[in-house]
Amino acid sequence: MVCTSSLDLGVDFSPVDTVVQVGSPKGVARFIQRAGRSGHRPGATSLIYFLPTHALELLEAEALRSAIQKDEVEPRQPIINPTDVLIQYLMTRAIGGGFDYESIYAELTQSFAYRPLSEKNLSSIIQFLCTGGPALKAYPEFSKLILDQDNLYRVHDRRIARRHRMNIGTITSDANLQVKFLSGGRIGTIEEWFISQLNEGDRFWFSGRCLELIRVDRMTVYVRRAAASGSAKVPSWLGGRMSLSSNLSEGLKETMYRAMDSDHRSEELSYLTPILEVQKKWSLLPQPNQLLIEKSFSREGCHVFFFPFEGRYVHEGMSTLVAHRISKLVPISFTIAMNDYGFELLSDQDIPIEKALDNNLFSTDHLVKDIQSSLNNSELAKRRFREIAQISGLVFQGFPGESRATRHLQMSSSLFFEVFQTYEPEHLLLQQAMEEVLFFQFDELRLRQVLQRIQNGTIEYRQTKRFTPYAFPIMVDRLREKMSSEKLIDRIRKMQEQLIKHV
Amino acid sequence: MDKEVKGTKIIQFHGEEFVLSSDRVLYYPSEHTLILSDIHLGKAGHFRKNGIPVPIQINQDNLDRLNSCIQKFNPKKLIFLGDLFHSESNSEWDDFRDWRSGHSARSMTLVLGNHELYSAQKYEGLGLEVVNWLDINGLRLQHEPENTQSRPFNGNSNPASISESSASASISGHLHPGVKLAGKGRQSLILPCFAHYLHQLILPAFGTFTGLHLITLKEAEQLYAIAEDELIALK
Numbered sequence: 001m002v003c004t005s006s007l008d009l010g011v012d013f014s015p016v017d018t019v020v021q022v023g024s025p026k027g028v029a030r031f032i033q034r035a036g037r038s039g040h041r042p043g044a045t046s047l048i049y050f051l052p053t054h055a056l057e058l059l060e061a062e063a064l065r066s067a068i069q070k071d072e073v074e075p076r077q078p079i080i081n082p083t084d085v086l087i088q089y090l091m092t093r094a095i096g097g098g099f100d101y102e103s104i105y106a107e108l109t110q111s112f113a114y115r116p117l118s119e120k121n122l123s124s125i126i127q128f129l130c131t132g133g134p135a136l137k138a139y140p141e142f143s144k145l146i147l148d149q150d151n152l153y154r155v156h157d158r159r160i161a162r163r164h165r166m167n168i169g170t171i172t173s174d175a176n177l178q179v180k181f182l183s184g185g186r187i188g189t190i191e192e193w194f195i196s197q198l199n200e201g202d203r204f205w206f207s208g209r210c211l212e213l214i215r216v217d218r219m220t221v222y223v224r225r226a227a228a229s230g231s232a233k234v235p236s237w238l239g240g241r242m243s244l245s246s247n248l249s250e251g252l253k254e255t256m257y258r259a260m261d262s263d264h265r266s267e268e269l270s271y272l273t274p275i276l277e278v279q280k281k282w283s284l285l286p287q288p289n290q291l292l293i294e295k296s297f298s299r300e301g302c303h304v305f306f307f308p309f310e311g312r313y314v315h316e317g318m319s320t321l322v323a324h325r326i327s328k329l330v331p332i333s334f335t336i337a338m339n340d341y342g343f344e345l346l347s348d349q350d351i352p353i354e355k356a357l358d359n360n361l362f363s364t365d366h367l368v369k370d371i372q373s374s375l376n377n378s379e380l381a382k383r384r385f386r387e388i389a390q391i392s393g394l395v396f397q398g399f400p401g402e403s404r405a406t407r408h409l410q411m412s413s414s415l416f417f418e419v420f421q422t423y424e425p426e427h428l429l430l431q432q433a434m435e436e437v438l439f440f441q442f443d444e445l446r447l448r449q450v451l452q453r454i455q456n457g458t459i460e461y462r463q464t465k466r467f468t469p470y471a472f473p474i475m476v477d478r479l480r481e482k483m484s485s486e487k488l489i490d491r492i493r494k495m496q497e498q499l500i501k502h503v
Numbered sequence: 504m505d506k507e508v509k510g511t512k513i514i515q516f517h518g519e520e521f522v523l524s525s526d527r528v529l530y531y532p533s534e535h536t537l538i539l540s541d542i543h544l545g546k547a548g549h550f551r552k553n554g555i556p557v558p559i560q561i562n563q564d565n566l567d568r569l570n571s572c573i574q575k576f577n578p579k580k581l582i583f584l585g586d587l588f589h590s591e592s593n594s595e596w597d598d599f600r601d602w603r604s605g606h607s608a609r610s611m612t613l614v615l616g617n618h619e620l621y622s623a624q625k626y627e628g629l630g631l632e633v634v635n636w637l638d639i640n641g642l643r644l645q646h647e648p649e650n651t652q653s654r655p656f657n658g659n660s661n662p663a664s665i666s667e668s669s670a671s672a673s674i675s676g677h678l679h680p681g682v683k684l685a686g687k688g689r690q691s692l693i694l695p696c697f698a699h700y701l702h703q704l705i706l707p708a709f710g711t712f713t714g715l716h717l718i719t720l721k722e723a724e725q726l727y728a729i730a731e732d733e734l735i736a737l738k
Contacts, residue, residue, distance in 0.1 A: 139556060348690060415714065496737065
């Protein structure tokens with residue numbers, strides 16, 4: 001069976017003997033969890049292979065092994081007071097016979113996640129479910145939760161209840177589209193993000209056939225058979241796109257220094273020797289007190305790589321912060337990629353990194369203010385909001401046999417995000433997105449420590465002619481954050497010029 | 504309007520002059536007519552009725568933007584190219600009725616969309632003329648574009664075949680055209696646009712609470728992307 005992270009949790013297939021993890025699992029707990037999909041019977045042994053997709057993942061394999069041997073599984077940081085899950089739970093209880101305020105409050109505060117829930121907070125969420133609007137303002141024609149005569153909150157609309165039942169759960173996924181032949185006949189489902197990259201007339205492989213995209217209409221992709229062609233795209237699935245928790249970083253750092261030391265190498269690490277030698281020759285193998293920064297140019301533009309080895313979570317916040325600070329010096333647009341070792345800023349124009357370093361790029365001054373502006377100017381909150389919108393029932397997946405009328409209720413989470421930002425910046429669910437990003441990606445304390453560590457060490461800046469072995473895996477990452485301090489109109493003019501140059 | 508001002512472009516389409524505006528409307532100076540499409544009023548109300556909280560300001564915002572367009576061009580006539588109401592919504596219909604009575608001196612025509620929600624009678628009650636399509640100066644105004652965008656009419660999609668009429672080109676909406684621009688450094692932007700084909704002019708959706716359908720530059724004579732308050736010709 002070939003699968004994405006969608007089969008990580010909750011699905012048991014007892015005939016599975018062996019699991020092959022392709023590429024980084026991005027976390028010890030996840031790797032162990034995946035191993036457990038094999039030999040899924042009491043007393044049976046689980047077997048997992050790790051297949052690295054690039055050489056540096058050998059380091060990860062080694063770090064994983066040592067973490068598992070030492071039983072160092074990363075803790076799961078529970079989310080406190082998540083509004084989206086509370087909304088879903090209240091709706092579920094309202095459909096299942098109704099709830100009353102006092103007992104639901106008592107019940108909720110018994111749980112770990114909602115122990116700090118205030119009555120005021122709960123009231124405003126219930127109010128939101130009853131009226132749809134911000135505090136003390138009811139939306140006309142809104143109906144969801146209704147307070148009955150017997151003081152129980154219930155859902156009266158059967159369609160709302162049914163839609164809720166079909167969407168219960170907190171494992172979110174990208175929207176799935178049906179794939180159908182133009183002549184009729186359903187072939188399967190595919191994720192929306194993949195189709196959104198194609199134009200009409202493009203070809204892709206699906207279900208063993210080469211298909212031509214005719215059009216996309218109401219969550220359905222219409223196709224016809226096409227002659228196999230080399231340019232046909234191969235679909236990929238993002239699966240659950242679970243947030244990446246990774247405390248591998250310490251282990252990784254350790255492993256990396258061990259790899260440089262020829263006396264303490266495992267068999268896997270010895271394969272890395274030639275690669276580390278290339279890294280050393282073209283740039284530098286950074287020591288624990290060094291931050292390596294590499295800059296290089298390609299046809300795509302200017303790339304700057306930073307290698308703090310702090311794990312993906314820290315890199316998410318830190319890269320946004322660094323991009324924000326540079327974008328204050330000069331109008332510039334970035335796309336940002338990251339992994340557990342480091343992150344990359346890519347721009348169509350020269351990135352003034354020397355100037356930024358002279359301007360205390362890693363200073364801890366104004367950190368809180370800079371974090372706040374980074375948050376406002378980046379898409380991190382918008383990305384986080386995707387899940388919140390699904391869990392809280394703003395957007396939902398279609399279900400089998402649904403009528404067209406329900407499809408009219410499909411709206412992308414990013415459109416909701418923009419609408420709320422414009423009209424209700426104080427919206428409960430927007431606040432949740434902001435708070436979670438601040439808590440996870442922009443943990444101030446941790447960022448401050450990292451910046452301090454960088455300031456106490458040395459910064460090694462290298463201009464490289466080619467992408468180094470450290471840089472390459474980050475460079476090829478397609479999932480990217482964006483940030484820009486340029487005017488929209490200027491960005492478009494530049495894109496137009498670049499387009500003309502291509503032709 | 505003799506001079507091009509910021510956010511507008513003057514184009515010639517089948518011998519007629521039009522002003523495209525970044526306000527997502529088309530102005531037809533010689534006819535003193537403002538043409539717009541796909542406002543989708545009532546959509547937010549439809550969501551709310553189904554328990555999905557969408558801010559009420561969206562509707563009023565659409566009407567406010569429409570007012571400022573009327574102020575800018577001072578048209579004698581307005582033509583809605585279909586999908587005026589997305590769904591049934593009492594409060595939003597009332598808003599629309601009030602808005603209409605504030606512009607009673609201007610004539611308004613609704614070209615019906617493919618699934619227009621209210622009956623023609625209800626619109627006529629507010630003093631809107633309701634038609635399936637409209638021919639003006641050899642141009643067919645209709646909701647849906649023809650199937651093949653680059654070809655002249657074959658009349659397949661319309662009850663009255665265009666070949667029987669004098670129209671040689673069409674102006675329509677329905678599609679919600681958007682265009683994706685890509686630049687170096689893996690940057691990309693998606694913007695709503697006007698699509699100018701040899702025999703067709705397709706308007707962007709006027710309503711903002713709606714998605715976009717991506718089209719390509721290849722077959723078009725010209726695409727005009729809407730970047731905030733500016734219009735940019737992409738070819």
